[in-house]
Amino acid sequence: MSERPPESGPDGRPRDWLDLGGAARPAAPQETTPKGGPPEGRFAEFSRAAAGFGARLGPTARAGFSRARASAGRLADHPAARRAAAATAAAWRPVASVARRVPWLRVTAATAALVIGLVLAYTIYALATLPVNGGLTVESTASALVVRAADGQAFATRGVIKGAKLAPKEVPPVLAKAIVAIEDRRFSEHHGIDLRGLLRAALRNAAAGGTREGGSTLTQQLVRMSYLSQDRTLKRKVQEAVLALWLESQLPKDEILTRYLNAAYFGAGVYGADAAAQRYFGKPAKELTLSEAAMLAGLVRAPSQLAPHRNLDGARGRAAQVLDAMVETGAITKAEADAAKRAPATVRVPTETPVGTNYFVDSVADSVRTLIGTGPADATVRTTLDLTLQNIAESVIARRLDQDGERRKVSQGALVAMAPDGAILAMVGGRDYADSQFNRVTQAKRQPGSLFKLFVYLTALREGYRPDSTLVDRPTQVGEWEPENYGGRYRGAVTVRTAFAHSINTVAVQLAEAVGMPAVIETARGLGVTSDLPNLPSLALGSAETTLLEMTRAYAAVAAGAESVEPYSVRQILAREQTLYTRPQTAPTPARDQAARTAMLDLLSAVVREGSGKNARVSVPAGGKTGTTQDSRDAWFIGFAGDLVVGVWLGNDDNSPMAGVTGGDLPALIWHDFVSQALAARAKAGKPEATRPAPGPRPETASVAEPEADPRSRDLASRDLAGRAVLRGSPAVVDTGTLDFDGRTVRLIGVDGLSGRNARELGRYLRRRDVACAPAGDGSAYRCSLDGQDLSELILFNGGGRASADATPDLLAAEEQARSNRIGIWRR
Template structure:
């Protein structure tokens, strides 16, 4: 036997690595067991794959092939230490240790499959615990969510106090416990969280009930969140739909319940929940839908509002009154089930009529004006809370302006290649009475009255001649219309002809370019710029000779403002669109100040300028703007290649500016300022003067808060040609006709075979005629000769039938129609009803 190696530890010397030669290495055994476990895992994977693919034969073969491995592995795991080493080479064990059961660690080492299974079971628990801990560590503070107020709520009133539009997000006043009606609290609790006063922030019973009903219904029909959870989500969390947010919502709900009373939680929820139509909070919703504070809500109104929080945008009564009413009935039934009200009280509430008191839908054309005053209101009072604007807009003049512009462009725009127009009407003090920023706000929100900068053309000559009159020139002063050259610039007249000596009054009226260029050169272009600035022009004005002929780009509003300064004899005239702004308090937040005494034009020069402006309309380029029995002055403007056409005119009460052109700056078909712009001005002024004299037009208006009786009859209902009528033979009509008529078209009726044509109406057939016949069925109509023209006026229930038909878009007005019928047609155009709904 060889001697022991002194460098090698001997068996029994206490080194755990000591073993005799040929002794099995336990680490090697462990590696072998691990390898066997891997093989086992692969075999199990093959079995699972085979079962999933339906390959039974392959699975059986894999199982048979693995059977020896299972037996080998089992034998190795169960084999005692004596089987792997001779008895004389294994150290003796303490009997107590030999009899002690193996620990969990040993068991798991002996059974690696069991260890893997336990690890797989523990992994989700560990991950869930980690997510809960992470959610807790990143928990936001209570009330830490910054509520996005959006645009503050604006209720917009016309100059006479009629509300016609709303914008922004309504917030209302925070509700207090004293303001909370019991039936409102009961309705919210019944439909949203029946066990609100008994749970501790999380309702496990409610969660299980919601899960059961959702599973039975095949979709999400009921939520499991409590009012407390909804409150913390609204005030402290984002609206993202993640598991982390739900965990944080539950944790914060527990915290809120420990720090706040139930009543405070309920009030906080009611003050922050969204109720549709831009209303945040129950008080805002009550005012938005019913025109009253939350304290004054009736039981059916409270039930309707309580039913909105589940789907506010879908059920908002302003857009889905039927759906909101059905949901309110569900709330009332739920209140009966919870014992909050009796069945009799619920039936009585269902029988009550719910009346919405909301501003009407915004008339489309007023949006240009609304965009402007919304920005102005923010500048004047940049405070939070809902506000009401009393504006300068005259709804009757606004509707008239929209109708006039649409009528002219529809009739002549395509032929003359004029696609757009804008109009501004000002009072002498600068109040904006009407504004049309374009042909169709829905197509383009660009306001061509305030945002578009275009070359003014001869419209700019106002400043040239006024500068001259202030420096000693007079309308009778004579200059020679002849070819001239100023530096490298040679101005030309529009007709390329020269008149020779002409008085300034005539040169201004005929818009002679060479004379204007000579005046600007004589007084100096800087003097012309200074005059324009004094009258309120703020756009860039280049110091070049061509400025005299309007080469600078300006807006319609600032040019109309400048002309208003001449009429008002106060410069500059400050244009404004808001009279006053009111908030929740008794005192207004803003009141437009009375105009202060400022600069004025020299008396002689102003008088001479007004005389020259009147000469333009009397016999110059603006003859198309003449209005019978009304003194009118103004100025035309036309730019190179007919890209822009302007007319700004004035009466004793109004200053009206009109622009016509194309957005792409393309040329029109020889449209000058005395053409379409002057015609639009004339159409507007001759009817506006009548309306202003009456104070308010007596005609239907969807923009009114208190509709005229005629609005009840619109939209027109009618039918097709009546049987037995003789449309080709018009009978002699006596002084007056009574009876139930048949309808030939919307402008022609037949009374027992006698044909009557309505004054000023070009009838339409088809669907519109059938609708009119249904409306007139079994109703008596009385027709009498019209006082203002040859023809008949017919009345039904005291209302003028032609006006009703035109206001409802049932026909077109003829060119010879009286002003009230033209106004009715323009109303229908602006509101896009009847045949104008499909017209562009």
């Protein structure tokens, strides 16, 4: 008898893959008639006849003995019943005559009649309660989801894989002989029920001291799989036997065997012999070898325990028993069996879903449901997952928590890595998926702490603050709330850069009050934060709850110079050789506030270079931000390096405090370990990454938005996170709106340049100074920065040129300021 397959609903039927990982919803059954079977109406007619017969004769069994006499009375008045009673009385008269003379025979006859009557009544009851659905086979609409990584490798399967339905002529003889030998040796001889087989199985099981052979025929198993429930009750057994007899009278043997092979469960979410052959051996059923057919035939008894992707030794041992059975039945010779045992079947597909990827697969299933809805078709989805980076992420999180978790009282961690366009490259939603399927990347809402300062400072930079603007770190009060710095000390006058790099709370609160909390909330919304953000002063320090994915996408947008970045994990969905969805190949929209974004990158770089995130330093330019909440209940680090944006969170599910863990501590170390290994792996694979060494600590007065360049080098080219070429070096000046990097001409956005004395003065000003230029807008002009200042804005502010047609509002404002002050060309 086959075991009940896993991942089934309350009705015993498999759940749709779309329901896995979420609330269990049994898939609705769909009535179908298998290929080549009798018409729907034939079984419906049989079922209705049985039900009607039971309705007339079976109320005594269903309603109890209280209604038995009334029903019997009505039956007794029926002419057919009177004729049957008369015939029965005539037949029993000789026995009754003897029984009157022999008392014990009278008792025996009465007992036999009672037993026969009860058996007949129960059989009628079982027939009367058969479900009448109008068809022989009720197939589940549950479907399968095959998940492939970015490189096309299939690494996970969810739901039920049904595969192609075989026709009788397509069943390989070797598989038919194997399944008959091990499951039903007298299949060709019996008529649905094999009493001899039941006796043989009972004797062999008793001799073996356990269940080694089942007594159900293939026909009975087909009835059970296709129509009845898995209940082990007397009523279900009676129904099974009656339906098996009826089915044998309706279908030829080869059709019954074919239907059995198409419906049987072979483990790993696979139904049907063809699907099993594809899943385990990477080939259709018609190409199975003897050893492979023996392995498949051996699985149906205990598919979950013997499935070769989990228990190859057990599957091979069972296959050897099948080969022995085939020898006993004469299906093969002993020499053929021995040869097959010497060359056992080998699984040629990935063993099973890597445990750590299940968080990502759950997220993919949700995305597929959103993109194409639900449906019965098996689907294949190509995702963004980089399996190499995924393995690195899992090992880094596990190693750090194993090493420091108990000592630092931290039990959970999460990590997500994204490409500049939002493609999710790796996702670790928790320490152990088997222990908890809760995804801490997408589902856990926690306070971000100082991570939220990104939105405060970016809003301030938009409003005219600069990295070198000075504020005072002092005791601050907003209403009755008095925010404090970590460590309880104050620094006095500090630059915006220093305040952000060292995560000074009082300055962040002052800036939020200056620009207004509604503006800060608007900035957060624009960068993709959708969680509730209450308009409270404490929001400046991250008192609202958000997810790791929300915060990481916001930092990705800033790092990539984009208006916003939409995280995604699905590139393409295919079903039945049709493309159901393909993600459009569109780049994120460039941000309109490039000057503020450039300055923000300067602040983020300072965090890693000299601030609270120094533990995150890697061998390439990097930037990011730490976040720590009260009592160390949450610790974060989100940053960018090369072509990666990575977010890390540590904490406890019960929100209990950790032992002094801060964002610049364990999260920054995890970030460093992951990014270092990930960039090395991507470089080996030929994927882009930054190659310049990270700069060392710099004095507070040095304020450049880009990492320090070697002044002796010119035209140092790298790429930003959006993949755009970035020029660095000490350029020559063509005019005040045009620079030359060793023959490569760069036009400054927003500046209609001047030659002559103005160009010579700009040349002297830029001599031996490092300038970094990145494409702006459509790429025809560049945004250049010098010591943290936008060069176009600097030129216009000092009257070194006129604003051109592509000048942004901040550049127009700079020109207007020069006009008002009568500076440069505006003196006359």
